[in-house]
Amino acid sequence: LENHYSDMQDIEFTIQEGKLWMLQTRVGKRNGAAAIKMAVDMVREGMINKQIALMRVKPDQLDELLHPMLDSQAEQKAMLLAKGLPAGPGGATGQIVFTADDAESWHNNGDKVILIREETSPEDVHGMHAAEAILTAKGGMTSHAALVARGWGKCCIVGCGDLHINFHAKEVQIGDQLLREGDWITMNGTLGKIYSGQVDLIPADPDTHPEYKELMTWADEVRILNIRTNAE
Known part of the structure; x- marks a missing residue:
């Protein structure tokens, strides 16, 4: 099936009375890496050409390699707390704080923090910038937090309705878990998942991915748009 469709397949099947029945097949989902x-392996194997390989890799999949990501094996073992809308890519881990001023203060002391808010406003920008990631209970993909975080390339999850924040006590209830200021959480902004504790991250370094470098070489061979930047 992979040879027939020239792509990785997600297959559904059943076994009945000793016979294997194929129910359906479709192109399998995959992360950026x-x-x-x-795509590169299939070109090397002669299954597809370079042009098809370039078109198969989506811009947001390339973008994943430009941000820290959660280690997949560590993520599988982590305790999932809640899910929200994936508003900013990449992964982040840090100690939770509940105000922009605290985020900036903790950051200045060398601490990695995640800013939790009901929703953000322009008055929170200094704390958002200082935080490793932003997590809000309200808002959508075009909310203030989402737009600012995407513009900065910062990990962000919005619209997480499972958050019940007590700003006076500086704590948040997520399901049956009560977290207080300073507790550690980890966020996967690409998938919109929040985990308890610290989960290992893979640093963003495209140069460590030889397939990425090869794909970019192929892109240079076919592109017709020149890019110039002002380095001032």
Whole structure:
């Protein structure tokens, strides 16, 4: 099936009375690193050409390699607290704080923090900038937090309705878990998932991915747009 469709397949099947029945097959989902590796490997194996490989890798999949990501094996073992809308890419881990001023203060002391708010406003920008990531209970993909975080390339999850924040006590209830200021959480902004504690991160370094470098070489071979930047 992979050879027939020239792509990785997600297959559904059943076994009945000793016979294998194929129910359906479709193109399998994959993260950014996997999409790039599969595209390059299939070109090397002669299954597809370079142009098809370039078109298969989506811009947001390339973007994943430009941000820290959660280690996949560590993420599988982590305790999931809640889910929200994936408003800013990448992964982040830090100690939770509940005000922009605290986020900036803790950051200035060398601490990694995640800013939790009901929703953000322009008055929170200094704390948002200082935080490793931003988590809000309200808001959508076009909310203030989402737009600012995406513009900065910062990890952000919005609209997490499972958050019940007590700003006076500086604590948040997430399901049956009560977290207080200074407790550690980890966020996967690409998938909108929040985990308890610290989960290992893989630093953003595209140069460590040989398939990424090869794919970019192919892109240079076919592109017709020149890019110039002002370095002032």
